[in-house]
Amino acid sequence: MKKLLFVIIAVFGFSNISAQGGEDNSQNSNSGEGFNLGLHAGIPVGDWDDLSSFAIGLDVSYLFNLSEGIDVGLATGYINFFSKDFDGFEVEDLGIIPVALSSRIVLGEDWFFGADVGYGIITNEGSDGGGFYYYPKIGLRIGSADIFGYYQSMIKDSIDASSVGIGATFNLN
Template structure:
């Protein structure tokens, strides 16, 4: 819980610092993503599907920060008589982006991910992304992972976000 509180304080601090700069463009991003489970979870799930909610502050021409949340559902599969349950991840993360060109970006969402099922409550959440961006939408490829003591679900996939421009 202390990690979550520290993460929220860090995101809030970035937000306040950004509000004082008064430059760049802010976006509210709403999107969907889908992927194939890899690693620990590939034996019990065959598909991951989710939605994203992000707020991005574009402070300079090349760098951006923000906050990210959403939900990813890992669909359980059936093997013979064994049926695995669905489970989900709810991230609370900071968003970091680098734009080497106007429309191309590299970035990562880093923070804490809450598990919706099982004995573990959550752990370190990470989601590196690479994609194409314009003022209306983004399309990206990602690797999403969660580091938990005995269970580390991950997926590789693609997503699309619709950008709602908030202001310049």
């Protein structure tokens, strides 16, 4: 619960930065259309809470403007859950490559909601495939950058590798 509260405070804290910012340089008034590249960092939750101390990821997407305030496209990237010792055993880092459909809906002048849904491929040696992947986020557009809070999860055989945190994505168009 403390982790979720931290993310909510961080996201709403960025609203002050936006309010003090200058003019909006974004395309189509808050559209994420085009090529986007970003990073996110979070705290593992769920089944990986005891096995991992930190998660960091790279986000890559290309979005098309479907209509006023709605963007859709494809997303991929890489997520790494950094392992920690578990009851004296060394656990291997968990790597995931998401392949997903991505969407972004404008909630106002600066706010948006986005979600990626697809398949997460486990990159660890000896792993067999991956599982269902989802990545909802809510954030704030500041110029050509998005600052957001997120929950990210990949579920395989009822094991949930999830994290909650903050991230930033930059529109490169």
